Amino acid sequence: MTNNEIIAGTLSVFKECSINNFPIDCWDIINQYGYKVKRYSELKPKKQEACMGLSDDANIIGDTVYYNESKSTNRIRFSLMHELGHVILKSDNESECDKFASHIIAPRIAIHYSKCKNAIDVTKIFILSDQASRIAFDDYRRWRRIISIYGMSAIDKQMYEHFYNEDAQKFVWTFDRCDFCYTNDTYNGDVLCDSCKLYEIRKNIHTRRTDYQEHDLDIARSRWLYGNL
Numbered sequence: 200m201t202n203n204e205i206i207a208g209t210l211s212v213f214k215e216c217s218i219n220n221f222p223i224d225c226w227d228i229i230n231q232y233g234y235k236v237k238r239y240s241e242l243k244p245k246k247q248e249a250c251m252g253l254s255d256d257a258n259i260i261g262d263t264v265y266y267n268e269s270k271s272t273n274r275i276r277f278s279l280m281h282e283l284g285h286v287i288l289k290s291d292n293e294s295e296c297d298k299f300a301s302h303i304i305a306p307r308i309a310i311h312y313s314k315c316k317n318a319i320d321v322t323k324i325f326i327l328s329d330q331a332s333r334i335a336f337d338d339y340r341r342w343r344r345i346i347s348i349y350g351m352s353a354i355d356k357q358m359y360e361h362f363y364n365e366d367a368q369k370f371v372w373t374f375d376r377c378d379f380c381y382t383n384d385t386y387n388g389d390v391l392c393d394s395c396k397l398y399e400i401r402k403n404i405h406t407r408r409t410d411y412q413e414h415d416l417d418i419a420r421s422r423w424l425y426g427n428l
């Protein structure tokens with residue numbers, strides 16, 4: 200299986216589960232594919248032992264993904280996505296499923312647009328283990344080098360299109376509510392939306408009197424909350 204086929208597998212999940220916010224919710228994704236998620240300790244001792252024998256991270260049994268809850272959260276997330284890889288790629292190949300997990304948790308294009316400077320940034324933003332983040336970041340640098348020479352591949356373009364946000368008119372890897380107006384969306388880690396950012400700039404021009412600022416703040420607030428005054 201080629202790398203691009205694995206990435207296409209992750210894109211099919213992003214589309215099917217309407218994922219456009221990182222970090223992804225690994226538990227929810229598994230549920231959306233009709234699987235339950237349970238801990239090893241929920242199994243009877245004999246089955247638990249058998250599971251441990253197969254993998255001390257995670258296993259699929261019937262319609263349930265079991266995971267070893269004694270591992271770190273970051274590692275569990277990776278293991279869950281590895282198991283999903285078996286389902287999506289219809290593959291028994293362990294290294295293919297590891298790559299799937301790496302790409303679905305931290306797509307290289309999202310590492311790029313989230314401006315990660317190193318593996319530590321990848322760990323923080325995408326919630327990936329330290330080791331997996333190092334692998335993902337090294338792979339990202341390779342990917343970027345290839346793009347700088349050959350340009351985006353077809354699958355890169357499809358990935359870009361999926362995460363392109365019409366309102367923001369850019370690649371969006373995470374969005375939230377604006378801290379100030381609670382009405383508009385903010386993109387890619389911004390705290391304020393574009394209108395509130397403009398307001399902040401204007402406010403800083405009028406800093407002579409505090410009560411004036413307060414008043415201005417109220418006008419702005421009601422405008423955003425109740426429409427135009």
Ligand SMILES: [Zn+2]
Pocket residue numbers: 281282285292293296
């Ligand atoms: Zn496996």
Ligand SMILES: [Zn+2]
Pocket residue numbers: 377378379380381382383391392393394395396
């Ligand atoms: Zn706002």
